[in-house]
Amino acid sequence: MSIEKTVLVIGGGSLGLYIAGRLSLAGKPVTVAQRNGAAAQDAGITAEGDEHWQAPQVRYTPFDELQGPFAQVVVAVKSHDLDELLPRLVELGNADTEYLFLQNGIPWWWSHRDGEISGAPLLARTVAVIVHHAVERIAPGRIRVRRTGNDRYICARIQGQPDAPLQALVAEWHQAGIAAVSSADIRREVWTKLMGNATLNPLSAITGATTGALARTPHTRSVLLAGMTEIFRLAELDGCTLSTTPEVRVQRAEEVGETRTSMLQDRLAGRRLETQALLAVPIAIAERHGEPVPVLRTLLGCLVFAQADAGRAQ
Ligand SMILES: NC(=O)C1=CN([C@@H]2O[C@H](COP(=O)(O)OP(=O)(O)OC[C@H]3O[C@@H](n4cnc5c(N)ncnc54)[C@H](OP(=O)(O)O)[C@@H]3O)[C@@H](O)[C@H]2O)C=CC1
């Protein structure tokens, strides 16, 4: 097996397993990096729910035993796990390696458009993937996949237009059954996705309700709409008038139905909640603009207590 062609997926959680499994089934050699010290895992990934497949060829390797360079490095960890990971990514690739980041929320590179933090090789080949898809890891190597008809993995360069290597990557993922598309406007995609994640994720983690139930129930629907309107306004202040309005976004959440957001999954499992990228950073951006965001603040305030609860469950 040529190591240069191997796809490395860092993070064997919900999305990492989905991408690893799909690319492996399409014939790509795939390695999933495990946290150092995690229990050794058998090969393979099984999907259930709206998709049924088994990808027996996927291999798991502890992070410290990885030997690059890899052709693609798919970073599928929560945003709060990036700090320790970012400085170690360059050593896993070469000048042609594509680094793909799947995180929800305001991304780590948002205010580093000049590429000063992690070195030119990484930033030149950085792909932001905005994921509109619901996947849940239900056991090690096992995921439940939901299909909505509007699932998309929107791939964009963090600097510049989609280039030939990005288009090739999108085509490769698409052929593997991943609903990849390219975009030339990453900031717009981030804000559009954040409308849902800054509202649905916290409200679901606080209440335990699915996205469909939150959107259907009049009181929670109005909280969602108010929070989405705050994000819509922040996008405008950043120069993006979004074509998806809060009304359309909340309607989509209702249609998607009984999905447990990644933050609700984390709360139920007693894991750390992704509050920084989804709420605290947008609130800081609002403060810089002098823009009041009372709904986002309330959600963050409630999550602090939910997080303390999750800590007790660990
Ligand atoms: N799940 C979904 O449907 C969607 C998720 N997203 C976003 O995608 C991102 C990933 O989410 P998701 O897949 O749900 O997350 P998960 O928590 O399911 O998976 C993340 C995995 O990364 C592992 N991990 C963390 N740090 C390291 C490391 N240094 N080395 C190796 N493995 C590591 C974690 O291990 P451990 O368990 O030990 O912590 C965990 O298994 C998030 O930003 C989320 O908001 C976006 C759209 C949909």
Ligand SMILES: CC(C)(CO)C(=O)C(=O)O
């Ligand atoms: C709500 C959902 C599934 C939308 O894609 C999501 O992004 C998440 O669970 O974090």
